[in-house]
Amino acid sequence: MNGSDVAVPIEDFVQALQAQLDRAQRAMHMKARNLDLPLTFAVKDISIDLRTQVEVVKNQIRVRPAGPSDHDASVLHLTLTTVTRPMIEENAFAMDATEERIDEVKDIPEEDRRKLEWAGLQTVRQLKQLHDQEGAATIGRMADLPVDRLRKALQKMVQPMVSRVETEDGESPAQKLLRIRGQNLMRQQVPKVEIEGEPVSVLQANEREVLLAPKAHQFGGVLTIETEPNYATQTAFDLRPALVSAPGKGGGE
Amino acid sequence: MRTRPLGDMLTEVVGSLLDLSAVQNMVRATSLELTLPIDVKVNHSRGGLVFCADVPAWRWRTEWDPPFGRLRLKLEETGREIEE
Numbered sequence: 365m366n367g368s369d370v371a372v373p374i375e376d377f378v379q380a381l382q383a384q385l386d387r388a389q390r391a392m393h394m395k396a397r398n399l400d401l402p403l404t405f406a407v408k409d410i411s412i413d414l415r416t417q418v419e420v421v422k423n424q425i426r427v428r429p430a431g432p433s434d435h436d437a438s439v440l441h442l443t444l445t446t447v448t449r450p451m452i453e454e455n456a457f458a459m460d461a462t463e464e465r466i467d468e469v470k471d472i473p474e475e476d477r478r479k480l481e482w483a484g485l486q487t488v489r490q491l492k493q494l495h496d497q498e499g500a501a502t503i504g505r506m507a508d509l510p511v512d513r514l515r516k517a518l519q520k521m522v523q524p525m526v527s528r529v530e531t532e533d534g535e536s537p538a539q540k541l542l543r544i545r546g547q548n549l550m551r552q553q554v555p556k557v558e559i560e561g562e563p564v565s566v567l568q569a570n571e572r573e574v575l576l577a578p579k580a581h582q583f584g585g586v587l588t589i590e591t592e593p594n595y596a597t598q599t600a601f602d603l604r605p606a607l608v609s610a611p612g613k614g615g616g617e
Numbered sequence: 618m619r620t621r622p623l624g625d626m627l628t629e630v631v632g633s634l635l636d637l638s639a640v641q642n643m644v645r646a647t648s649l650e651l652t653l654p655i656d657v658k659v660n661h662s663r664g665g666l667v668f669c670a671d672v673p674a675w676r677w678r679t680e681w682d683p684p685f686g687r688l689r690l691k692l693e694e695t696g697r698e699i700e701e
Contacts, residue, residue, distance in 0.1 A: 372659060372666060380659065380666035387624030392631050402696065405634045405649070407627065409691040412670075414657055415684045429659070432681045 371419050371426035378442065385410065385444060411443040423478045464488040471520045476509055483507040492522055496552060524548045524591050526599040534577065542576040549574050551591045560585035620658045623670040631692055647694040654685040
C-alpha cells in the first residue's frame, strides 16, 4: 500500500473497498446486458492482504500505508463475499429511519459516542432502554465510560420536555381535555402531572403525548410533569380565554 | 504508471472473461480464481476515499518501493437476471 501517508479510519477504508467491488459488479452486469449475454462472471469472493501500520486514535482504528522501510508492518487481511438480498434482509438491523442516532447527540462527546457504538448501541432509544433496564453503571462498564459523565448525558437525554399544550373535546361535548406534546413524557410508569400544584388525571400517556382530564379551573397555570424522581419539567400555559371564546388550540411553551 | 481504482482493474480482468460465456461450447469455464500482486493506494476525492489497486508496473521491487499487497479473487459464472 502506498500513496497517502495519512492514516484513514478503517471503516472508511473498508467502505472505499466495497464501493469499488460494487462498481465492478455493476460494470460487469452492464457489459453482459449490452452484449446480450445471458451469463456473466461476477466476483464471488475476494481477499486482500495489505501491509499497514495500525493506529488507534481517540478510540478509532486507523490504517496507514506501510512505507518501503516498514519491515515490521502489520498485515491487514480482508475477506469479502457477495451478499444476496435475502442475506441483507435477514441480517439487517431493524431501525426506524426517523430514530435519533447516537452519533447525532451533541450532549455526548464524540469519543464517548464511538465507545457506545462499539458497545452495540446505535440509537438513543436503545441507550434509553438499556439505561432503564440496567442503569448507567452497567452501560459505563460495557462501553468503558466514566459513569458520572454518562449519567449527566443520559439525564439530559431523558429529561421530559413540553413543546405544546392543546385543548380537545372529550367523550361528551361538555368535556374538555388537555393534550400535552413533547419528548420523554413517559418512562416506566404513568407520569405525575400537576397544574398549579394540584394533581390532574392522566387518561393516556406515551413518550411523546399525555392526555389529561383537568378540572374546570385547571386550564391555565404552571403544568408540572414528573416522569420519575429528579426528572420533571414545568411549563406555564393559559388556555382559559380560548375555552371561553372558541374551542380549539392554544399555546404552551 | 497510474494506479487505477480497484473497480476499473476488476472490470477489465472480469470483462476479458465474458467471451467465455458467449461461446456455446460443450465444456466451458464456470469459475476462476486469481491471485495477483497489487499496488494499493488510497486517494482522497470529493466523494470520499477511492480505493485504488492495480497490478504492479514492475516485477521487481526496489528498496524504496513499498511492499506489494496481494489480491485473491474468485469469479463465478452467474445468470444476469440473478443480479438484477
